[in-house]
Amino acid sequence: MINRILKIDLTKKKAEVYSDEKLYEDFLGGTGVATKLLYDHHIENIDPLSPESPIILSIGPLNGIYPIATKTIAMFKSPLTGNLGESHAGGRLFMSMYDANLSAIIITGKLDMPSYIAIENEELRFVPANSIWGQSASATERILRSAEKGIGKRSIIRIGPAGENLSLMANVAVDTGRHFGRLGLGAVMGSKNLKAIVIxxxxxxxxxxxxxxxxxxxxxxWTAVKSPAMKKYHNLGTPQNVLPLNKINSLPTRNFSQGFFEGAEFLSGENLAKNYLAQQIACANCPVGCIHLGTLREAFEDSTHFKTFKIPYDYEPIYAMGTNLSINDPNALFKLLNTVEKVGWDVMETGVTLSWATEAFEKGLIGTNQTDGLILNFGDAETYQKVLAYMKENKNEFFNDLNKGSAYCAEKYGGKEFAINFGKNGSPGYITGRDAFLGFLMGVRHSHLDSAGYSIDEKIISGDLNADPAEEIDMLINEEEWRFILNSLTICLFARKIYTEDLVLRALKSVGINKTSEDLKNTAQKIHALKYKIKIDNGFDLNSLNFPEKLFNVQTGRGKMNKAIVQEMIKTYTNRIKSLVETLAQ
Ligand code: SF4
Known part of the structure; x- marks a missing residue:
């Protein structure tokens, strides 16, 4: 097992590698190790966009060895939420780090001019990037692919103009079609003048x-290749979720006003595969290949010549820039996604912010004075394109504010009750019921991938599960804690049904790590407690948590939520977290 950490100081342009066996014994790798490293940086005293603010990249003991152990964990202080920032990406990054014999990379400091870092094994070069500063995330990759050949399997992570302009919802693009999408890591890289890392x-x-x-x-x-659970990801990819969610009234539409979208058929995985699919690709070492790329043809001005783009499409971007903005034309959707990809924004936060803005416009909280004459309407893709263009150039104060995300905008202009974010992070695309929302609210990343509450809702809707509120909370916490183990081994969560506890224990043993079921449970709880300690130290207030008010008035897949029950569940969940965090002091 590798336990070699590369520490880079951008200000001094110096780097060192050190080993820490105990850290890996205690926290396995991936999210566990990254959490401890972030905790040790005392981010509560740090501005997320200051030179001291750390970026931690971390892989686990099964990466590079077993199939579908494909993720790299990024941890940082989120400029969007001012709190724990964690984002996961696939692609080739894990493989390149493994081949460079590095289990983690910590980056602090600030470069004196826009540059990128080329890492080959543990050798580093800082290369001026003035000529690519301002280039889109996609163009940057193309340029670096030819400029930096590398010495093995090479991974390129980079920011677009959003990161350079310190948009709080800027992402980091990873290889092809993968991202550190959430919580604003792109702005942290931009604040360091760091355009890209090639490793x-x-x-x-x-x-x-x-x-x-x-x-x-x-x-x-062979389980991955043959199992029906993985076939779904291979065949249609995550867009397969569009129609089933629509059927159970759980597909967010027009800023979470309802769970049924009239145009769902057009944006379904089935329709996109039949009429738009250009190619399917996979993360390194994955036989599933769930990454679907659609075709977008755009005419040049003479309209007889075209350029063709390949647009990665997954369920969450379809929800965020499609159903929730009431866009039903796949071409219009791909065009919006292409802009978001090139500028380098978190597509989910962008979609949630635009849907908040549209409702705020409808309700008169903002007007044409703010929007520079634009009239915002759900379904109007052309105007959304203009909004994105104005956001990219920070055309006025309002468009600059949109770059700070939905929570910031709602605080300033009003409409908190319909700004659908949790812990200031724009909501994932599920309106299944209270367990989805409870998972977004209480999960450490405020992500659908924390505890998959939507899946509990779905089982209750289908009649496969009967559970009371206390059991639902147990299921959410147990699922999140098991995912801390998978995320410490950086398994792609689509393979969670393959990586059972028994398999995980055997796989760990085969690489010389002997753990018991009890050990894993204790490690997961320790990680959970430490993450929440970081959150509380950074101002996450456990005593004032609630859902955006609008959600109590809409029909979810499970019907209208009972506010009193939900608030009681939040209280119980909160007390469980409080007592978990107290164990750290013992
Ligand atoms: S299932 Fe998809 S996201 Fe997961 S490792 Fe394979 S290609 Fe990557």
């Missing part, structure tokens, strides 16, 4: 117990 390596790791490795590898590989 490659050619270290060859030895496998001690080859026979056991081979057995487990084949077991995972």
């Amino acid at each position: 490659s390596g050619n270290y060859r790791h030895k496998m001690e117990n080859f026979a056991e490795f081979n057995k487990i590898y084949n077991e995972i590989f």
Whole structure:
């Protein structure tokens, strides 16, 4: 198992590698190790966009070894929420770090001019990037692909103009079609004058117990290839969710006004695959290949010549820039996604902010004075394109504010009750019921991937599960804590049904890590407590949590929520978290 951490000081342009065996023994890797490293940086005293603000990239002990262990965890202080920032990305980054024999990278400081870092094994070069500063995330990748050949499997992560302009919802693009999408990591990179990181390596790791490795590898590989659970991701990808969610009234439409979108058929995985799919690709070491790229043809001015773009489309972007803005034309949706991708915004926060702005415009909280004459209407893709263009150039105070996300805008202009964010992070695309929202509210990242409450709602809707509020809270917490283990091993969560506890224990043993079921449980709880300690230290107030008021008035997949029950559940959940955090002091 690798436990080599590369520490980079951008101000001094210096780097060192150190090992920390105990850190990896205690926290496994991935999110566990990154959480401890972030905690040790005492981010409560740090401005997220200051040179001291750390960026931590972390992989786990199964990366580079077993299939679908493909994620890299990024941890930082989020400029969007002012709190714990955590985002996960696939692609090739984990593989390049593994081949460079690095399990984590910590970056602090600030470069004296726009630059990128080229890492080859543990050798570093700081390369001026004035000529690519201002380029889109996609163009930057193309340029660096030819400029930096690397010494093995190479990964390129970079920001677009949004990150350079310190938009609080800027993302980081990773290789092709993958991102550190959420919570504003792009702005943290931009604040450091860091345009991109190119990493490659050619270290060859030895496998001690080859026979056991081979057995487990084949077991995972063939389950992934044959299992119906993974077929869904391979065939239509996550857009397969569009129609089933619409059917159970759970597809957010027009800023979460309802769960049924009349144009769902057009944006369905089925329609996109049939009429728009250009290519499917995979993260390194994954036989599933769920990344779907659609075709967008755009005419040049003479309209007889065209340029063709390949647009990555997943369920969440379809919800955020499609159904929730009432856009039903796939071409219009792809055009919006292409702009968001090039500028380098978090597509979910962008969609939630635009949907808040549209409702705020409808209700008269903002007007044409703010929008520079634009009339915002759900379904008007052309105007949304103009809004994105104005946001990119920070045309006036209002468009500059949109770059700060929905929570900031609602605080300034009003409409908090319909700014659908949790912990200041724009909502994921589920309106299934209270467990989805409770998971977004209480999950450490405010993400649908924290505890998948939507899945509990779906089972209750279908009649496959009968649970009372206390059991629902147990399920949410247990799921989140198990995911801390998967995220410490940086398994793609789409493979969570393959990586059962038994398989995880065997896979760990095969790489020399002997753990019991009890050990994993204790580690997960420790990670959970530490993450919440960071959140509380950074001002996350456990005593004033609630859902955006609008959600109590809409029909979810499970019907209208009972506010009294929900508030009681929030109270119980909060007390569980408080007592968990207290265990850290013991
Ligand atoms: S299932 Fe999709 S996201 Fe997960 S590792 Fe494979 S290609 Fe990447």
